[in-house]
Amino acid sequence: MSEGSAISIQELVVDYGTRRALGPVSFDVAPREVFALLGPNGGGKTTLFRVLTTAFPATGGRAEIRGHDVMRAPDAVRRELGVVFQSPSLDAKLSVRENLWHAGHLYGLSGRALATRIDEVLALVTLSDRGADTVEHLSGGQRRRVELAKGLLHRPALLLLDEPSTGLDPGARRDLWRQLLELRDQTGVTILLTTHILDEAERCDRVGILDRGRLVALDSPAALKRSIRGEVVTVEGDEPVTLRERILARFGGEATVLHNSIRIERPDGAAFVAELMRAFPDDIRAVTVGQPTLEDVFIHVTGRGLWETEQAAAQEGSA
Amino acid sequence: MSGVWLPAWTLLVRELTHFVRQRHRILGTIGTPLVFWVLIGSGLSGSFKPASMGPGSASHGMSYLEYFFPGTLVLILLFTAVFSTISIIEDRRAGFLQAVLVAPVPRSAVVLGKVLGGTAVAVLQGIMVLGLGPLGGIHLTIGSALLALVVVMITAFQLTSLGFLIAWRMETTTGFHAIMNLFLIPLWLLSGALFPASGASPWLKTVMMVNPLSYAMGALRAALYPAQSVADLCVPPFGLSMAVTVAATAALFGAGVVMARRTSWAHS
Numbered sequence: 001m002s003e004g005s006a007i008s009i010q011e012l013v014v015d016y017g018t019r020r021a022l023g024p025v026s027f028d029v030a031p032r033e034v035f036a037l038l039g040p041n042g043g044g045k046t047t048l049f050r051v052l053t054t055a056f057p058a059t060g061g062r063a064e065i066r067g068h069d070v071m072r073a074p075d076a077v078r079r080e081l082g083v084v085f086q087s088p089s090l091d092a093k094l095s096v097r098e099n100l101w102h103a104g105h106l107y108g109l110s111g112r113a114l115a116t117r118i119d120e121v122l123a124l125v126t127l128s129d130r131g132a133d134t135v136e137h138l139s140g141g142q143r144r145r146v147e148l149a150k151g152l153l154h155r156p157a158l159l160l161l162d163e164p165s166t167g168l169d170p171g172a173r174r175d176l177w178r179q180l181l182e183l184r185d186q187t188g189v190t191i192l193l194t195t196h197i198l199d200e201a202e203r204c205d206r207v208g209i210l211d212r213g214r215l216v217a218l219d220s221p222a223a224l225k226r227s228i229r230g231e232v233v234t235v236e237g238d239e240p241v242t243l244r245e246r247i248l249a250r251f252g253g254e255a256t257v258l259h260n261s262i263r264i265e266r267p268d269g270a271a272f273v274a275e276l277m278r279a280f281p282d283d284i285r286a287v288t289v290g291q292p293t294l295e296d297v298f299i300h301v302t303g304r305g306l307w308e309t310e311q312a313a314a315q316e317g318s319a
Numbered sequence: 320m321s322g323v324w325l326p327a328w329t330l331l332v333r334e335l336t337h338f339v340r341q342r343h344r345i346l347g348t349i350g351t352p353l354v355f356w357v358l359i360g361s362g363l364s365g366s367f368k369p370a371s372m373g374p375g376s377a378s379h380g381m382s383y384l385e386y387f388f389p390g391t392l393v394l395i396l397l398f399t400a401v402f403s404t405i406s407i408i409e410d411r412r413a414g415f416l417q418a419v420l421v422a423p424v425p426r427s428a429v430v431l432g433k434v435l436g437g438t439a440v441a442v443l444q445g446i447m448v449l450g451l452g453p454l455g456g457i458h459l460t461i462g463s464a465l466l467a468l469v470v471v472m473i474t475a476f477q478l479t480s481l482g483f484l485i486a487w488r489m490e491t492t493t494g495f496h497a498i499m500n501l502f503l504i505p506l507w508l509l510s511g512a513l514f515p516a517s518g519a520s521p522w523l524k525t526v527m528m529v530n531p532l533s534y535a536m537g538a539l540r541a542a543l544y545p546a547q548s549v550a551d552l553c554v555p556p557f558g559l560s561m562a563v564t565v566a567a568t569a570a571l572f573g574a575g576v577v578m579a580r581r582t583s584w585a586h587s
């Protein structure tokens with residue numbers, strides 16, 4: 001166990017009946033860090049989230065929040081955590097202030113101290129003028145910000161957010177992120193969030209990629225992208241599967257077919273494109289060369305695209 | 320462990336706020352039983368001649384409207400208890416409960432807050448309906464009304480605890496409605512709400528005797544008629560009724576706390 005970690009996870013395992021949903025997974029999150037768990041739905045990130053919030057028991061291993069074991073000392077853990085669930089936890093029939101007032105009581109705040117604190121968190125999420133509004137009359141983005149305010153009421157050392165920008169339009173998502181990062185800078189709170197949105201993971205200090213219950217990569221977004229040497233060449237053709245085989249036969253290396261196009265990692269993308277065009281002038285419709293993205297990292301470590309993995313998970317779920 | 324009272328109180332206040340904002344709930348919980356009371360009470364008044372309440376007994380001449388009044392009151396408590404605990408299922412589905420359960424709050428406080436909230440709403444409605452007693456021919460004194468109120472409070476707490484016990488593990492409200500029709504309504508039917516045990520067949524008499532709600536019903540009748548003997552009212556002695564009612568209430572509430580602690584959500 002590393003001393004002083006905000007979160008410390010060792011060999012954590014969660015089974016749902018006979019099915020292994022998570023693990024074994026080990027990693028640490030440092031204080032003040034903004035940490036993303038990236039992965040497809042069904043990859044295990046919500047399961048890990050539930051264990052960290054003391055909402056679900058782990059099957060094996062350990063998870064500690066600021067030195068408190070989530071299984072043995074859930075009450076101590078709960079006091080350290082501000083939690084924003086994916087599903088809305090606000091009472092839609094009550095006003096914003098009433099929601100925060102009840103939440104404050106659940107965390108042992110009351111009276112004038114609570115009233116002052118409610119003013120502060122509402123200002124923090126720029127909703128000072130909406131306190132009296134009934135939650136059901138707020139927009140999705142505003143509700144999300146109230147959830148955030150609610151999670152911050154008791155000045156938690158750690159903020160855990162499950163898919164925080166679900167249902168938000170791009171503008172609202174940007175606002176939420178600006179506020180999260182400001183919050184970290186101002187209060188020193190540690191933030192762990194789950195996401196399947198690449199753009200969101202890009203903004204974090206470190207990203208852990210969870211796939212099929214395993215942590216398959218863990219580093220800063222920049223380092224993760226550097227792990228893919230060179231550039232990513234994407235080739236579009238009429239028959240991507242046969243074209244891939246022909247490219248491999250000619251140039252060797254590795255190539256994957258994804259979204260009906262062929263994806264190839266090369267140290268020198270531009271030079272490779274020239275060779276490629278000379279070799280298969282009639283079979284290629286379009287070629288692009290790009291810097292690796294986190295999606296490329298995901299494909300690199302799992303052999304599959306994030307989106308395709310989600311589709312498969314959705315089909316499995318509905319079957 | 321943080322305090323029990325602050326979180327319990329806040330959950331109770333939330334319940335009352337909901338009640339005040341959703342006034343249509345009153346229609347369902349008070350309206351239906353009152354319609355039953357007037358229709359069944361008036362309809363059966365001519366044919367209601369209970370064996371034990373024959374000529375000479377003090378309750379002779381009690382109309383069915385009057386006999387059915389305490390039963391109606393308990394039905395209102397039952398409906399309110401069901402309405403307020405069914406919201407647990409909605410709270411769980413909507414996500415509100417999830418947030419409560421990851422707060423540093425003892426499970427007992429969650430159960431207490433929810434049950435007290437339902438009880439408070441039920442008692443408020445109970446008071447409104449108790450005020451209608453004289454229309455049914457019940458002579459209320461301050462003493463009898465206060466004693467009846469105490470019984471109403473305990474019974475409301477008991478029924479809300481029972482509702483909590485059913486709702487906690489339930490995933491859909493449909494399931495709760497099935498239990499309501501198959502279990503809760505018969506429980507009420509066989510509590511002496513509709514007919515006294517004296518005229519019932521032996522097996523029914525036995526069922527009524529082991530039904531804890533019969534004792535709440537008996538306590539309420541005894542409280543409303545302080546001048547009459549329990550034999551005339553055809554109910555168990557008041558002390559026994561209260562003892563059984565309090566014991567059943569404590570057992571149901573305790574079971575609710577134990578269950579809330581045991582579920583996967585709770586390991587504290």
